[in-house]
Amino acid sequence: MSVRNKISRRRFLATSAMASVPLAAPGILKAQAADTIKVGMPTILSGVVSILGESSVAGAKLVFDEFNAQGGLDGREIELITRDSRAKPEEAAKTVRDLVNGEGCNIIIDAEASSGSFAVQEVIRGLGALCLHTVSEATPLSADPKLHVPTAFRSARQGIHDAIGGGAYAAEIAKEKGLKRWVTCSPDYAYGRTTTAEFMEYAQYFNGDIEVIGEAWPKLFQPDFTEVITRILQWKPDALYSALWGGDLVSFIDQANLYALFGQMETFSVNLGDYPVLKAVEQLPEGLRSGNRYNKSVPNTPENNAFYDAYVANSGSLPTNWSWENATGATFIVEALKEVGTDDPNQLAEAIKGRTIQSPFGVDGTLTMRAEDNTLVGYAVGYGVTTPQEPFITDFHTSSWDQILELEAEWKKRQGFA
Amino acid sequence: MTNQSTKTVLMVIAAWVALIALPSLGHADKITDFIVFASAYGLLAMGLNLLIGYTGLISFGHAMFFASGAYGFGALMQSGAFAVPVAFLLSIGITSAIALLVGAICVRLSEIYFAFLTLAFQMFFHSILLSWVEVTGGDNGLLGGIPTPVFFGVDLSNHTHLYVFCVTVTLISILIMHRIVNSPFGYTLRMIRDNERRAIYLGVNVFAIKLTCFVLSAVFSSVGGIIMALFVSGAYPDFAFWTTSGEAIFMVMLGGVTHFLGPLLGAVILTGLNDVVITYTDHYGLFLGSIILIFALVLRKGVLDFVQPHRKRSKTKTSAEGASHAET
Secondary structure (H helix, E strand, C coil), X not given: CCHHHHHHHHHHHHHHHHXXXXXXXXXXXXXXCCCCEEEEEEECCCCCCHHHHHHHHXXXXXXXXXXXXXXXXCCECEEEEEEECCCCHHHHHHHHHHHHHHCCCCEEEEECCHHHHHHHHHHHHHHCCEEXXXXXXXXXXXXXXXXXXXXXXXXXXXXXXXXXXXXXXXXXHHHHHCCCEEEEECCCCHHHHXXXXXXXXXXXXXXXXXXXXXXXXXXXXXXXXXXXXXXXXXXXXXXEEECCCHHHHHHHHHHHHHCCHHHCCEEEEEEEECXXXXXXXXXXXXXXXXXXXXXXXXXXXXXXXXXXXXXHHHHCCCCCHHHHHHHHHHHHHHHHHHHHCCCCHHHHXXXXXXXXXXXXXXXXXXXXXXXXXXXXXXXXXEEEEECCCCCCEEEEEECCHHHHHHHHXXXXXXXXXX | CCHHHHHHHHHHHHHHHHHHHHHHHCCHHHHHHHHHHHHHHHHHHHHHHXXXXXXXXXXXXXXXXXXXXXXXXXXXXXXXXXXXXXXXXXXXXXXXXXXXHHHHHHCCCCHHHHHHXXXXXXXXXXXXXXXXHHHHCHHHCCCCCCCCCCECCECCCCHHHHHHHHHHHHHHHHHHHHHHHCCHHHHHHHHHHHCHHHHHHCCCCHHHHHHHHHXXXXXXXXXXXXXXXXXXXXXXXXXXXXXXHXXXXXXXXXXXXXXXXXXXXXXXXXXXXXXXXHHHCCCHHHHXXXXXHHHHHHHCCCHHHHHHHHHHHHHHHHCCCCCCCCCC
């Protein structure tokens, strides 16, 4: 045998081994404790929105750690198994199947963005696991009866709730200040377009003088907003509404500051009120109107402050909107587990349906999982005004849930959802 | 039927029996999920390899056909007007029509120009999926699940039925592709790949052959898309994004461009790696990138490209008839 052949064979064997290990490994390497209650969480842990996954995990973990520290369910602790879907819906769907079929999770916390959540919803329909959607704000996920799955719930904000609350607030400010000519600047994808349309619909519903004179649709993750900013300035509006979020919003504000844009118009930004965003802006302008995401002063209660402190101590980072939404989903799971004493998905779903929990994030100290459409109501909706220092948002105006629920019911009828 | 054909059919039947029996070994749902997922991408990659490996045309836009299969099938089933087999065939027909149109423009070009034009068509198709919200659901994809009424006693909402159906469809597709590449048409593709001018001088209608291959390639990729749509009960714009095409090309290169089953193996390896990496770490890119780097540095070609010469050398030693020819 030649030297060359020896090397080739070795290389061949090494290659074969490398190729076979990944295929065999998932089934044989992962040993899980048999007596834990497994909760699977598909989310986005890589890429430009990895903060979504990181703060979602931290929010849920905070609640589960406390549950486990108190002895769990008759000694059975909750084991949170996270998976990175890389923001791909098909990967999210496959991951959920793997978590349920492979890992034995009867409970799923779906911390995916909207498109992933719709994919997860369909998988849950087939698998029958309990599912808490903790991030998606897309209204149809829970509002459209065609999409309804008995064991799936949403413990997150819902677009239509924020639109009604925000629209009412915007209309009131517009009346006070005579803001008639409005422009919008939102990301060019389904969330941005839907949220903007709903906000402006309700702003005009409450104030018929409001007129939209221009719309700018920057691409998602667009680095340079110069063209958008100059176009907005050319329109000379009285007010600007934006559904930009995360890094895009930070870039927009930083770049708009160079053009002194915010001194020339009132600005309403639904996604500004998150600590990481507020702290990332180089010079946060005073007086921007910010929608509530998460703020320890909204509502300003000892319980909410305690959550903030515990979250920071536990994760080493600041809480986001996704943090409270996941903490809420986890709380519903824990409360249901305590009631039924088993992780049977159907029994847990029955226990969660219509349930009201004590919560630091509720406007009256409670949150309810509405039975008619398995969605969360009672959380803090509204707008405040930015200030460069802590608490970053002041003069918070809390929207009335009576008004939100009444108009939501009308909206559902118009959409054919009720 | 020749001995070779009989042998191939028997091998496919044996593979079918083995795959159907495999879940009984344990972890049934996990194994079947993996096989269905890998089958979908495997067909995408094998379809693509008809162009890359056999015709020498590198398409950067093949995810377009993966998506057209998924969206076509999903939308037809959601309309409630079609049975599964009819929607299956119609969505393949829709993909064929799109491929005929796109291919008629693209196959006149070669090398980088062909690649970029297919990429451009794919991005155009992706934009349509995002914009035509009433039909495609826009960014959210086809919502509401894909209904699958029972046909001939097959209930695709039952996971075992779905698995058997997907395995059967995949193996039939592979068998058809095998027949194609071993037919005179398949050898003509190789001739065009190796020396297009020579093929023209021999009277081959190169344009027609390339176009036919382009359409066939799209059809098999769309079958992969249909399987994926059934598996996730939806269709998403990501299916048509350039990264999906990139993954398919990587599967082809990883498994082996010169071997018929190379792309399928590439799909299995990449899907398996993906499962392992996301199970054990959140640093997906870092680990998968490192593993792929090792593959690339050690092998410098696809797995089966590497294995094939060894098999040939071994056969040379043991058989007086000499080594069998490489399947390409």
